[in-house]
Amino acid sequence: MNLEQIIQSLDLRVLTEQKPFHEIHPTTGYAADLLSCVMTGASRGGLWVTLQAHSNIVAVAALLELSAIIITEGAQPDEATIQKANEEGVTLLSSQQDTYRVVGRLWELGIR
């Protein structure tokens, strides 16, 4: 399962620059809104599902080398956050659904 297929199946909006998403294969995922928990729990190359949309999520994802952040419930990061994400090469995706449902769909797709 590559990121392009995930974006299509979950109808995610890509907030940052286009990348060859079909070459990115998320290995696993992590869901939390507390950044220190993410620091502990998220694995390199994994997806992170969160409600947080402020600029500090970018630093966390960059440090942990996550494959993408899925921001849930349509929360909209500001322009500066998106710009920072582009600079750091972090992919931001947006879903209208809540974290519970996004994680459920990812699990169904085999991201475990």
Next chain:
Amino acid sequence: MPEQTPLQKSSLISDQEAENITRVEELAYEIKVQEVMTPNPITMTTSMKMQEVLEQFRVARISGAPIVEEGKLIGIISIEDLIRCLIKSDLESEIQNYMTRNPFTVKGDDPVVEALKVFVSTKVGRLPVVNKEGQLIGILTKGDITRGLLKALQQDYQTEEVRRYRASHLFEDIESERTSLILRYNIKAGDFTHGGEASSKIKRALSRMGASPQIARRCGIATYEAEMNLIIHTTEGGVIRVEIEPHQISIDVYDSGPGIQDVELAMKPGYSTASEKVRELGFGAGMGLVNISRCVDIMKLESVWGKGTRLRMKIFLKKEDTVGEGHAAKS
């Protein structure tokens, strides 16, 4: 970038578009025509016969040539002109009957993008290159531009490789009893906008120096938590000081207040003094110091309430994974 590039002259490019400009486009503005052109091209004169054009094209394997009279460019002859001539079996005719007069030209110190514009808006296959005095100095084809851009892109790539190589061998040629590199970062209190930047830079520096991904990651997480603590909790910010030695990384984070009232309690997982506002941003899980202790080999936290806090950490590197001594980082 020089001041006069068309990119900056035009106010039509929005910030969004500017962000999307690729390295190739940037290079088209940076590289000058004379850097990619073929210098000293074969030239011909008006009175030469088309038969000679055919011979020259065949021998030199070229498909066009500028026509020069007394040092001045007056026209251009191309393989298309030669074909027209061949159809009429008119090889005894002089060049001036078939050449294109007053051809489009481009200046040597123009950026490549200017030449690209001419290629796009006209159908010409080659452009004579002239200097400020109008004298011919070279010839430019689309192939020359492609080759030049590819070469420049390759150089970009090599620059990063060289930088990595140099940094990963930093300590090798320096002799001392104890060699180290010290990085210092001043962190401002309340500066959430730049939160995580210092730790990102530290992590990048370590990777360049040849640290393994695991070491770079552990160091990144530890310094990130310490950096956020300075931003969230201090009154006047603080300093992160990282000392890199081949076999160990020593991180020292200190501030001038307010200090921690109960260090033992602060170390307890889940304990946090963060404000409601900070918690809404996802901080204040009470896991910062716990995360740090997981990532480092030695951690020492000292604090005097009202004075300040000093957090010292050490990460030891295995003999085969030292930094700056030529061990390439395996990703």
